[in-house]
Amino acid sequence: MRRSDPVRLFQTLPHACGYYAERTAQNLVLDPAAPQLDQLYGPALERGFRRAGGHLYYPHCPQCRACTPCRIDVEHFQPDRAQKRCLKRNADLTIVECMPGYNRERHALYERYLRTRHPGGGMDDADASDFRRFLTAPWSPTLFLELRLGTHLLAVAVTDVCVNGISAVYTFYDPAETARSLGTCAILQQIELARRRGMPWLYLGFWIDGHPKMDYKRRFKPLQVRGADGWRELA
Structure with missing residues (x-):
């Protein structure tokens, strides 16, 4: 084919x-x-x-x-003040590029995250097969970015590395560490990964204008969105 x-x-x-x-x-x-x-x-x-x-x-x-599909222009991205503070708060973390897949440590973190962030949403009782089925695929060029404090796993950013860009698939993290803004930290680390790999775009999935769960994506500028006429920068 x-x-x-x-x-x-x-x-x-x-x-x-x-x-x-x-x-x-x-x-x-x-x-x-x-x-x-x-x-x-x-x-x-x-x-x-x-x-x-x-x-x-x-x-x-x-x-x-x-x-609306959205992506970050990696070359021209500059962190704002809040994002710089996030990087400073998390300067004590180690970022490790890992092979994707299930293990007990990751699964325990995933379960804690889902129970806290998505209670009753149908995903909060995910077993090992659910973990594998949702986060990985045998054909997908996936790596797991692990964020660790010493040996303690705080977050996993499921990241697909394609020929024309990187896709931020899903991030789960320790719900007890809200002060660290680990979701934002994970995106900033994925931007750095894209730069190291020479990738022009970090794809963030979908953006919904005015939806509170999606508003954080606007803060990663310049952000492009895709409409009927192709990609354009979001004002």
Whole structure:
């Protein structure tokens, strides 16, 4: 299979929206059985798709277009004052690039994070198979960025390294360490990883204008969003 070959595109059934309780959502999904998904991943990212487990998907809701793909311009990014303070607070951490996958230490942290941040959301009782299924895929160019204080694991940033950019897939961290702003710290470390690898973009998934859970993404400037006419810088 070549990247120019046709790839089947499926539409999911309606399901509960993760951002608006009164809405339903649907996704377009590239055929998960298609060979060479690793080669399709980069072009799919460029077109606004995102990985969840072994699926590359794009929101396609009949009555809503709120989810907007976004990415950070790595070359021109400069941390603001709050982000500089975050880096200073976490200067005692060690950042380690690791092979992806399940182990008990990561799973325990993942469980604590989900129980605290997403109680009752359907993910807060994740076993080992749930961990593997959601965070990794056999074809995906994934690494885990571990943030450690000494030997203690504080955060894991699940990070996909593609030929045309890096994708911030998911980050989970110790909920007792809120003062460290570990989510922000993880993105800053992914930006540095992109710079070391010579990658122009850090893809942050989707941004929703006016949604409080997505507002933090605006602070990583310059941020680009993708619309019908392609990518543009968000004012």
